[in-house]
Amino acid sequence: MSAGPNIVIRPAQSDDAAAATTLVRRSIAELCQADHHNMAPIIEGMLINKTQDNISAWIATPGSYFFVAEVGPILAGVGALTGDGEITLLYVAPDFRYQGVSKALIVTLENKARELGLPTCALVSTDTAQRFFAARGYAGYDKDEDDFGMDATSMTKTL
Numbered sequence: 708m709s710a711g712p713n714i715v716i717r718p719a720q721s722d723d724a725a726a727a728t729t730l731v732r733r734s735i736a737e738l739c740q741a742d743h744h745n746m747a748p749i750i751e752g753m754l755i756n757k758t759q760d761n762i763s764a765w766i767a768t769p770g771s772y773f774f775v776a777e778v779g780p781i782l783a784g785v786g787a788l789t790g791d792g793e794i795t796l797l798y799v800a801p802d803f804r805y806q807g808v809s810k811a812l813i814v815t816l817e818n819k820a821r822e823l824g825l826p827t828c829a830l831v832s833t834d835t836a837q838r839f840f841a842a843r844g845y846a847g848y849d850k851d852e853d854d855f856g857m858d859a860t861s862m863t864k865t866l
């Protein structure tokens with residue numbers, strides 16, 4: 708599967724888990740300042756379930772779809788979709804920000820959802836990514852504070 712001249716999207720494999728974990732954790736710590744404001748307890752809360760064990764388990768979960776984006780040999784992004792249309796992960800490596808990685812991943816996730824016959828995709832957005840999702844057709848319908856005191860916006864898109 709190819710998306711653009713340099714970005715290649717493919718299903719994740721078990722041996723992607725270590726690099727995917729590093730990527731997700733760096734993406735949260737370094738890119739999501741609008742959410743955590745560099746406050747250690749909030750960063751910890753955002754990272755708490757982003758362990759290599761969990762990411763390995765998510766890659767292996769039957770009926771869910773975990774993709775990686777590569778630029779050459781380098782892991783540049785990850786995205787995951789559940790079988791009922793929830794986008795649970797969408798993270799870009801800081802070095803590849805604003806180079807089309809998340810756009811390529813979300814198109815792949817939405818195409819997978821369409822292939823599954825699903826009418827919508829849903830997600831819970833960080834403040835950091837809200838403008839990105841809005842520009843891709845997602846609309847927010849709620850603003851909740853999560854367990855760690857962080858705002859999280861539920862968004863959906865009709866496919």
Ligand SMILES: CC(C)(COP(=O)(O)OP(=O)(O)OC[C@H]1O[C@@H](n2cnc3c(N)ncnc32)[C@H](O)[C@@H]1OP(=O)(O)O)[C@@H](O)C(=O)NCCC(=O)NCCS
Pocket residue numbers: 734735738739796797798799803804805806807808809810811830831832833835836838839840842843
């Ligand atoms: C915001 C973010 C999701 C964008 O992803 P990306 O891979 O860096 O960017 P892409 O090149 O794929 O997409 C660019 C789009 O992002 C949006 N965007 C938001 N802020 C932007 C900025 N300062 N500069 C450029 N694009 C920006 C625009 O919609 C842009 O679309 P356009 O090119 O049609 O105008 C990403 O940089 C980010 O911060 N991720 C942090 C992790 C996160 O919060 N993930 C979501 C979990 S719910």
